[in-house]
Amino acid sequence: MxxxxxxxxxxxxxxxxxxxxxxxxxxxxxxxxxxxxxxxxxxxxxxxxxxxxxxxxxxxxxxxxxxxxxxxxxxxxxxxxxxxxxxxxxxxxxxxxxxxxxxGPTAEHIRIMGDKITAKETMIDLGVPCVPGSEGGVPDLATAQKLGEEMGYPVIIKATAGGGGRGMKVAQTAADMESAFMTARAEGKAAFGNDEVYIEKYLQRPRHIEIQVFGDGKGNAVHLGERDCSLQRRHQKVFEEAPGPAISAEERAEIGRVCADAVARINYIGAGTIEFLYEDGQFYFIEMNTRLQVEHPVTEAIFGVDLVREQIRVASGLPMSFAQDDLEINGHAIEVRINAETFPGFAPHPGKITAYHAPGGLGVRMDSALYQGYSIPPYYDSLIGKLIVHGRDRREALARLHRSLGELIVDGVETTVPLFHALMAEKDIHTGEYNIHWLERWLEREFES
Known part of the structure; x- marks a missing residue:
């Protein structure tokens, strides 16, 4: 050690x-x-x-x-x-x-999964279901237009080295293709130094489902269920929960087995997340993150494990402290990401914290580096805290989230806490009837009309 x-x-x-x-x-x-x-x-x-x-x-x-x-x-x-x-x-x-x-994982695995085209090809070889799309990069607009007609619109153009929602543009019709293609290439070049793009079928009402995997680097791997991260703004997650409200136990077991088998076959070491779009009972691979996720606490809550501790253990050469049969879901967990941003404008709002009080009580966890008198610097990401709640079921977790949001005090800067207060009043949030487009459409309807 x-x-x-x-x-x-x-x-x-x-x-x-x-x-x-x-x-x-x-x-x-x-x-x-x-x-x-x-x-x-x-x-x-x-x-x-x-x-x-x-x-x-x-x-x-x-x-x-x-x-x-x-x-x-x-x-x-x-x-x-x-x-x-x-x-x-x-x-x-x-x-x-x-x-x-x-x-964390090896340099080789990071390289493979860091390039979207190579990652997709690798996952296809490992038996992981993928979104229909181009075979490799798309070299020019004419090829992109031909693929769009063959696949049928809408399609999404993605930078191969992309991430965080950058270098991704949707072409709803053939008329949109030129602008979307050129913009995605330009964003990829500016953000990642690589203007190569690929094209995939754009699903209409998918959910964003990700599978947490963990390997020991010696051919052994497990999955720790899924997280539903469908509530997103500009491809940035704001609300994550586990288990997913739309996934059956049978679907969870099957896609989890596929993902665990895939990472075991490549001797993957440490934590990783395989992300999918999910629609009409089908999973479509989109990318693999070869690191700990921001939303890892919801998985820790329902399985009672410490993923960081496990990362350190396997990196030091020790075996994993649990096997697949040891992992059983207990209850439901939700995380909301709290940013130092205006609402509804979402402009960064750094400044000095004049008062801070973290919520507490049964099943409440607040991951934050804030304290009273701290000055949030303007140079970095605006995420200032993650509020995680755990309950016996989804209904209790939502009630606990509502209560905890009411206890949280962050004075001196504007935050996105009002967003979550507003979401707590929405029926679709309580029923779990939402997809990756829901939040942006709700924001447009409520605040931009």
Whole structure:
């Protein structure tokens, strides 16, 4: 087991890893930019080290600075959290070249799944169902137009190196294809340095279902059910729950088995999430995230496991602490992502926290790095907290979420808490009758008309 782990991240996810380390008796090292000198993860870690100025490119994305921090502190392993360098294969290779351990999958697996076309081809070979679409990249507009006619509109054009909703454009009709194709290519080039795109059939009313998998790198893997992440704005998740309200036990067992078998066959190590669109009883693979997800707490709640602790265990060479037969769903969990943003405009709203009170009570978890007097810097993602609730069933979880939102106090900045208060009054939320388009259409109807 490791003696010391460096966390190459910030905010609530850095705190999450620090807590797991402390419970395991492992010393933790926090890295931070000058803008985060007073951040909670810096205060909570056993050691901290400044790695650069506020811009991410000069601090949290600086591989030399992070490696140097390991050398200075004697950390033996690096946990990347999510975002930043968590899915950077080059980073993993540098870590290995320096005799350190990356707490996550191999560089090879990150490369395979980081390219959408290669990932899809790999999953097809492994027997995972995929969305109908182009075979590989689409080289030009004429080819895209021909594929659109063959598949039938609407279609979606995606950057092969895309993520976070960037480089994705829908062509509802043939008339939309040129604009969508050129825009997706331009966004892919600007955001990822790669303008290659591919095309898939655009499903009309799908849900976003993701399967949590975990492997030991030695041919053994399990699945931990699914999460429904269908409530999204601009392809960004805002509300996640487990188990999914539209998935039967039989469907869960079958798609879970397929996913676990797939990652076992490639000797995948650590946590991963295989994401699908789900419509009319069919699952269609869209991507695999080779890291811990923002919404991992809902899976932890219903299975009673610590995924970060498990990541650290298998990275150190220990076996997984559970087998598939040990994993049984207990109740229902929901997570809402709270951002420092205006509502309904969703513009970032950094500033000083003048008052903060986290909700509590049975079945309530608040993952946040906020404290009274903390100044949220303007340089990073606007996520400031995740409120997670767990109940015996979905109805109790929703009631607990409603109660907890009423207890939460965040003064000094605007947040997206009013969004969730409004959603709690919607019948479709309580019945679970929603898909990936529901939230944007609701926002347009309620606030933009």
């Amino acid at each position: 490791f003696d010391k782990i460096l966390i190459a991240n910030r905010g609530e996810i850095a705190l999450r890893v620090i807590r797991a380390c402390r419970e395991m008796g492992i010393a933790s090292v926090a890295v931070h930019s000058t803008a985060d000198a007073d951040a909670m993860h810096v205060r909570m870690a056993d050691e901290s080290i400044c790695i650069g100025p506020p811009p991410s490119s000069e601090s949290y994305l600086s591989i030399p600075a992070i490696i140097a921090a390991c050398e200075v502190t004697g950390a033996q392993a690096i946990h990347p959290g999510y975002g930043f360098l968590s899915e950077n294969a080059g980073f993993v290779q540098v870590i290995e070249d320096h005799g350190l351990t990356f707490i």
